[in-house]
Amino acid sequence: xxxxxxxDVSKTYGEGPTEVxxxxxxxxxxxxxxxxxxxxxxxxxxxxxxxxAGSLEQxxxxxxxxxxxxxxxxxxxDQARLRRRAIGYVFQDYNLLAGLSAAENVALPLExxxxxxxxxxxAAMAALKELGLSDRASxxxxxxxxxxxxxxxxxxAIVGDRHLLLADEPSGALDSVNGEAxxxxxxxxxxxxxxxxxxxxxxxxxxxxxxxxxxxxGRVVDxxxxxxxxxxxxxxxxxx
Amino acid sequence: MLALLSEGPKYGLQLQQxxxxxxGEVWPLNVGQVYTTLQRLERDGSVKSDDQxxxxxxxxxxxxxxxxxxxxxxxxxxxxxxSPPRDELVIKxxxxxxxxxxxxxxxxxxxxxxxxQLMQQWTRLKEDEGRFDLNFALVVDAELYRLDSVVRWLDxxxxxxxxxxxxxxxxxxxxxxxxxxxxxVNR
Numbered sequence: 001x002x003x004x005x006x007x008d009v010s011k012t013y014g015e016g017p018t019e020v021x022x023x024x025x026x027x028x029x030x031x032x033x034x035x036x037x038x039x040x041x042x043x044x045x046x047x048x049x050x051x052x053a054g055s056l057e058q059x060x061x062x063x064x065x066x067x068x069x070x071x072x073x074x075x076x077x078d079q080a081r082l083r084r085r086a087i088g089y090v091f092q093d094y095n096l097l098a099g100l101s102a103a104e105n106v107a108l109p110l111e112x113x114x115x116x117x118x119x120x121x122x123a124a125m126a127a128l129k130e131l132g133l134s135d136r137a138s139x140x141x142x143x144x145x146x147x148x149x150x151x152x153x154x155x156x157a158i159v160g161d162r163h164l165l166l167a168d169e170p171s172g173a174l175d176s177v178n179g180e181a182x183x184x185x186x187x188x189x190x191x192x193x194x195x196x197x198x199x200x201x202x203x204x205x206x207x208x209x210x211x212x213x214x215x216x217x218g219r220v221v222d223x224x225x226x227x228x229x230x231x232x233x234x235x236x237x238x239x240x
Numbered sequence: 241m242l243a244l245l246s247e248g249p250k251y252g253l254q255l256q257q258x259x260x261x262x263x264g265e266v267w268p269l270n271v272g273q274v275y276t277t278l279q280r281l282e283r284d285g286s287v288k289s290d291d292q293x294x295x296x297x298x299x300x301x302x303x304x305x306x307x308x309x310x311x312x313x314x315x316x317x318x319x320x321x322x323s324p325p326r327d328e329l330v331i332k333x334x335x336x337x338x339x340x341x342x343x344x345x346x347x348x349x350x351x352x353x354x355x356x357q358l359m360q361q362w363t364r365l366k367e368d369e370g371r372f373d374l375n376f377a378l379v380v381d382a383e384l385y386r387l388d389s390v391v392r393w394l395d396x397x398x399x400x401x402x403x404x405x406x407x408x409x410x411x412x413x414x415x416x417x418x419x420x421x422x423x424x425v426n427r
Contacts, residue, residue: 039356041395203391204363204384206356207356207384208363209360214349222349224356
């Protein structure tokens with residue numbers, strides 16, 4: 001069942017001579033438990049696609065469904081509630097609040113959604129433990145390494161009962177070892193049934209996805225088949 | 241072969257099995273190739289075979305002092321990367337520019353699609369097995385970085401061709417004959 005669907009979504013910024021068409025007639029559906037990478041060059045519209053999928057921006061035309069609910073039919077408050085409860089975001093620059101500890105950062109979306117502080121903290125600690133960060137819970141973002149900060153950001157994105165994870169170049173600022181660790185965490189979240197969209201220009205990052213969608217000048221131009229099997233790579237060669 | 245023999249004397253079949261295991265079984269090796277290589281190494285004085293035992297059909301090989309010296313030198317000698325290889329993909333993209341009715345960006349995308357799908361297959365192997373076998377993970381990483389570099393070149397070519405289409409060269413090419421260019425680095 002598709003958890004995220006974009007139907008004929010277009011987005012235009014500006015008017016007249018300054019008009020920029022960021023997306024043109026984009027169709028995309030992402031199943032629960034599926035990791036889809038959207039690959040494209042800078043300016044191809046991939047970040048716009050992500051913000052529209054996450055209801056942070058409205059499309060100029062077309063429709064977005066999250067969990068079968070049309071975003072256009074929701075009030076601003078309902079959209080905000082959906083973002084707090086069902087959607088997790090991971091950004092390249094982590095977007096952690098500097099004045100809050102790791103645990104407080106992770107607990108924040110739950111507290112904003114009305115969960116009592118103690119319950120939110122317990123859920124945050126469980127999410128941090130899952131990502132191997134129990135001993136960093138009381139540290140502030142500037143006391144953490146880049147890899148640890150991104151893991152905290154992922155914990156914040158998956159805490160609670162999130163069904164959709166949206167990531168914008170999630171390992172872009174990290175070295176290859178930490179970048180791989182981040183992708184393994186996103187894959188693990190997917191395997192727990194979370195629909196995940198990663199936008200990136202990086203083929204190594206995209207290669208972790210079940211399906212790669214290619215965006216060019218705001219249009220989906222191509223996509224790879226779902227989950228190609230790796231067996232053919234290890235076919236035995238000629239032997240004597 | 242010399243690296244495997246530096247651990248101690250071994251039989252040819254054993255060398256073949258250890259080579260394949262050591263490369264995560266990604267590079268299969270013909271047993272005939274093993275014996276051809278051992279014969280050459282023996283002729284060069286890098287390995288020595290034991291006197292054959294009458295009831296054993298196989299010969300055992302050991303590394304010599306010369307072989308250890310060759311191994312140490314080989315490990316530190318960079319492979320020759322100073323001249324670009326004649327790359328079929330580069331040629332295809334350049335040819336696509338010349339063929340009427342062909343959109344070079346579509347040709348680039350066709351190759352990008354193939355490479356990314358191949359990378360997905362390699363990454364899936366790493367996801368399944370990589371963290372348990374160091375040699376295998378190293379080989380898979382090498383393949384992923386190699387394919388990634390080709391995708392990056394395609395991305396760069398895509399961008400360069402788009403810019404070139406928007407900004408055609410302002411000056412006419414010189415009437416002077418152009419010298420033949422040789423690309424490469426002197427070492």
